[in-house]
Amino acid sequence: xxxxxxxxxxxxxxxxxxxxxxxxxxxxxxxxxxxxxxxxxxxxxxxxxxxxxxxxxxxxxxxxxxxxxxxxxxxxxxxxxxxxxxxxxxxxxxxxxxxxxxxxxxxxxxxxxxxxxxxxxxxxxxxxxxxxxxxxxxxxxxxxxxxxxxxxxxxxxxxxxxxxxxxxxxxxxxxxxxxxxxxxxxxxxxxxxxxxxxxxxxxxxxxxxxxxxxxxxxxxxxxxxxxxxxxxxxxxxxxxxxxxxxxxxxxxxxxxxxxxxxxxxxxxxxxxxxxxxxxxxxxxxxxxxxxxxxxxxxxxxxxxxxxxxxxxxxxxxxxxxxxxxxxxxxxxxxxxxxxxxxxxxxxxxxxxxxxxxxxxxxxxxx
Amino acid sequence: xxxxxxxxxxxxxxxxxxxxxxxxxxxxxxxxxxxxxxxxxxxxxxxxxxxxxxxxxxxxxxxxxxxxxxxxxxxxxxxxxxxxxxxxxxxxxxxxxxxxxxxxxxxxxxxxxxxxxxxxxxxxxxxxxxxxxxxxxxxxxxxxxxxxxxxxxxxxxxxxxxxxxxxxxxxxxxxxxxxxxxxxxxxxxxxxxxxxxxxxxxxxxxxxxxxxxxxxxxxxxxxxxxxxxxxxxxxxxxxxxxxxxxxxxxxxxxxxxxxxxxxxxxxxxxxxxxxxxxxxxxxxxxxxxxxxxxxxxxxxxxxxxxxxxxxxxxxxxxxxxxxxxxxxxxxxxxxxxxxxxxxxxxxxxxxxxxxxxxxxxxxxxxxxxxxxxxxxxxxxxxxxx
Numbered sequence: 001x002x003x004x005x006x007x008x009x010x011x012x013x014x015x016x017x018x019x020x021x022x023x024x025x026x027x028x029x030x031x032x033x034x035x036x037x038x039x040x041x042x043x044x045x046x047x048x049x050x051x052x053x054x055x056x057x058x059x060x061x062x063x064x065x066x067x068x069x070x071x072x073x074x075x076x077x078x079x080x081x082x083x084x085x086x087x088x089x090x091x092x093x094x095x096x097x098x099x100x101x102x103x104x105x106x107x108x109x110x111x112x113x114x115x116x117x118x119x120x121x122x123x124x125x126x127x128x129x130x131x132x133x134x135x136x137x138x139x140x141x142x143x144x145x146x147x148x149x150x151x152x153x154x155x156x157x158x159x160x161x162x163x164x165x166x167x168x169x170x171x172x173x174x175x176x177x178x179x180x181x182x183x184x185x186x187x188x189x190x191x192x193x194x195x196x197x198x199x200x201x202x203x204x205x206x207x208x209x210x211x212x213x214x215x216x217x218x219x220x221x222x223x224x225x226x227x228x229x230x231x232x233x234x235x236x237x238x239x240x241x242x243x244x245x246x247x248x249x250x251x252x253x254x255x256x257x258x259x260x261x262x263x264x265x266x267x268x269x270x271x272x273x274x275x276x277x278x279x280x281x282x283x284x285x286x287x288x289x290x291x292x293x294x295x296x297x298x299x300x301x302x303x304x305x306x307x308x309x310x311x312x313x314x315x316x317x318x319x320x321x322x323x324x325x326x327x328x329x330x331x332x333x334x335x336x337x338x339x340x341x342x343x344x345x346x347x348x349x350x351x352x353x354x355x356x357x358x359x360x361x362x363x364x365x366x
Numbered sequence: 367x368x369x370x371x372x373x374x375x376x377x378x379x380x381x382x383x384x385x386x387x388x389x390x391x392x393x394x395x396x397x398x399x400x401x402x403x404x405x406x407x408x409x410x411x412x413x414x415x416x417x418x419x420x421x422x423x424x425x426x427x428x429x430x431x432x433x434x435x436x437x438x439x440x441x442x443x444x445x446x447x448x449x450x451x452x453x454x455x456x457x458x459x460x461x462x463x464x465x466x467x468x469x470x471x472x473x474x475x476x477x478x479x480x481x482x483x484x485x486x487x488x489x490x491x492x493x494x495x496x497x498x499x500x501x502x503x504x505x506x507x508x509x510x511x512x513x514x515x516x517x518x519x520x521x522x523x524x525x526x527x528x529x530x531x532x533x534x535x536x537x538x539x540x541x542x543x544x545x546x547x548x549x550x551x552x553x554x555x556x557x558x559x560x561x562x563x564x565x566x567x568x569x570x571x572x573x574x575x576x577x578x579x580x581x582x583x584x585x586x587x588x589x590x591x592x593x594x595x596x597x598x599x600x601x602x603x604x605x606x607x608x609x610x611x612x613x614x615x616x617x618x619x620x621x622x623x624x625x626x627x628x629x630x631x632x633x634x635x636x637x638x639x640x641x642x643x644x645x646x647x648x649x650x651x652x653x654x655x656x657x658x659x660x661x662x663x664x665x666x667x668x669x670x671x672x673x674x675x676x677x678x679x680x681x682x683x684x685x686x687x688x689x690x691x692x693x694x695x696x697x698x699x700x701x702x703x704x705x706x707x708x709x710x711x712x713x714x715x716x717x718x719x720x721x722x723x724x725x726x727x728x729x730x731x732x733x734x735x736x737x738x739x740x741x742x743x744x745x746x747x748x749x750x751x
Binding site: 004005248258261272276278280298351356 | 632635646671674737743749
């Protein structure tokens with residue numbers, strides 16, 4: 001039994017951290033802020049060489065056949081520098097979806113970094129957890145309707161689309177598909193609205209087949225959030241240890257110290273739940289993996305943004321400037337909060353799993 | 367990462383489960399080993415404690431020479447889980463076994479170990495800690511209870527307070543000031559005091575729940591034999607710190623009681639009809655229940671991190687310093703959620719007690735505010751004032 005990463009995994013983390021720092025860390029993100037396609041070909045190819053793009057792909061498609069515990073490391077490190085590339089949508093989401101449907105050619109292209117892909121799930125006016133009941137119309141394998149909040153859609157080579165007739169795969173440049181970038185206060189993430197006008201697609205299977213993919217993506221998003229929240233706390237503690245007022249370091253004031261202690265508590269409790277959820281995606285049955293993912297998203301959406309908000313408070317006026325990085329983490333965590341359903345939405349989903357049943361399921365003594 | 371318990375714990379779990387099934391009286395199920403106990407309940411619990419001890423389950427982490435089985439962390443965890451599953455009361459001396467005994471083992475003479483530990487293990491002697499004083503709470507090291515060496519005896523004068531089980535106790539691990547001129551951490555000595563000595567008066571303190579759970583102890587010219595000294599004279603602070611660090615190591619199992627309570631609360635919400643439908647269907651109640659459940663489950667996830675850390679021999683990290691606080695937060699949350707879910711029902715019986723009792727969780731064993739000071743300085747490395 002262990003809840004920690006292995007030394008091999010930690011060494012992978014260090015390699016990745018060094019690489020992202022060499023790329024300029026948050027400077028890279030700032031240089032690509034709100035660009036329609038934020039990842040440069042150079043950085044994407046380098047991530048492919050490090051094994052990030054193929055981490056979850058099976059070996060026979062050039063991947064490393066890693067698990068979500070491995071991917072958790074990647075996401076944490078990307079969150080630490082608020083990296084803007086399409087890793088979440090493509091390396092976690094589309095790669096897992098392509099594996100579910102056995103799309104080896106696509107897996108090969110995703111793994112070697114030559115292509116990216118995404119998932120179009122959300123529709124206007126619906127809460128995220130009901131994504132399986134997609135309404136997008138299909139007639140003779142032609143898609144018509146709207147999708148919103150599609151991550152990293154601009155530049156994606158393929159899009160997995162949930163519809164009223166199951167999951168379809170369409171090319172990103174398909175005739176009749178209009179992709180429009182959506183305004184977002186977090187310039188480190190890209191979303192788009194997709195309009196389908198009689199778009200030809202290939203049917204892959206039922207929407208429900210994507211369920212484990214969605215759970216993985218929820219947990220991966222939270223892992224990114226953990227990395228961002230941890231960095232926000234580190235920055236706040238460093239600032240409180242060096243900034244002086246009234247002749248003292250502000251971190252020696254209990255009002256500041258207790259705020260930091262609260263942030264650590266929120267962070268570490270979140271880490272405990274997140275690590276369990278990552279492991280559950282790899283090793284527990286689907287029902288348990290889902291329960292862990294739901295809890296993880298509900299907790300992270302509620303707590304991680306608060307950590308960054310309190311970090312801004314500790315920075316005072318400096319925290320409210322464009323110049324200081326702390327704002328980047330706050331924005332990243334606000335998009336974690338809102339992406340694919342906020343805390344309230346997932347608590348309601350959790351209630352259906354644990355309140356509406358005769359005996360609430362408890363994390364078992366394995 | 368691997369959240370599976372090691373395979374050999376399964377055998378131990380079966381053994382314990384079977385033993386509890388064969389030995390636990392129905393009447394004892396659900397009986398608390400804390401709070402106000404009648405003399406009859408105390409006797410009953412003492413018999414149960416002996417049974418546990420004789421089967422080797424009362425202090426399994428102790429070395430075999432003291433009657434334990436040198437059990438590792440996994441066996442301690444599994445035993446606690448199975449005791450909870452069976453609703454079995456714990457041993458009578460939770461503080462003695464978990465906190466005082468480690469100090470005796472680390473600092474005690476052979477004579478002390480041989481005579482005191484077996485009786486503690488069987489519940490023959492009940493132990494309390496005499497640490498806090500009216501003017502020495504969070505600032506424990508400013509304690510003033512005096513002990514003056516007079517030939518073969520210490521003469522003890524002073525007062526202690528918040529002594530859990532004090533009014534039942536046969537022995538007390540007592541911190542006294544032996545050198546008033548030394549810096550405050552260096553003039554303290556630890557004594558193992560027989561509570562039946564003349565000059566000791568114990569007054570039960572009634573808590574805000576109405577229970578007599580702890581006591582205040584008055585020492586007036588009490589002649590304590592020199593042999594009661596635990597560890598070197600004037601090094602009582604170090605002795606006390608052995609105790610306290612063990613107190614923190616034992617918190618990993620706190621989630622067990624919490625999660626049982628949450629499951630009971632969810633059931634209560636399903637059973638209670640308001641306006642013709644179960645209150646569990648109210649959207650606001652559902653949010654609160656789900657959030658409470660979530661934090662209960664996360665307390666377990668945190669416990670797993672602590673357990674795995676000990677199992678893999680890592681030094682305690684941030685997880686162990688926040689565990690007590692997370693537990694206190696979830697206890698507060700359960701109390702508030704019970705009121706929101708059950709309305710007036712939450713102010714009666716066990717839910718009422720629970721709501722009031724929850725206030726103690728952020729005070730006892732170190733207040734939340736003191737914990738935050740410690741976390742800020744020792745874990746986060748923030749500067750001292």
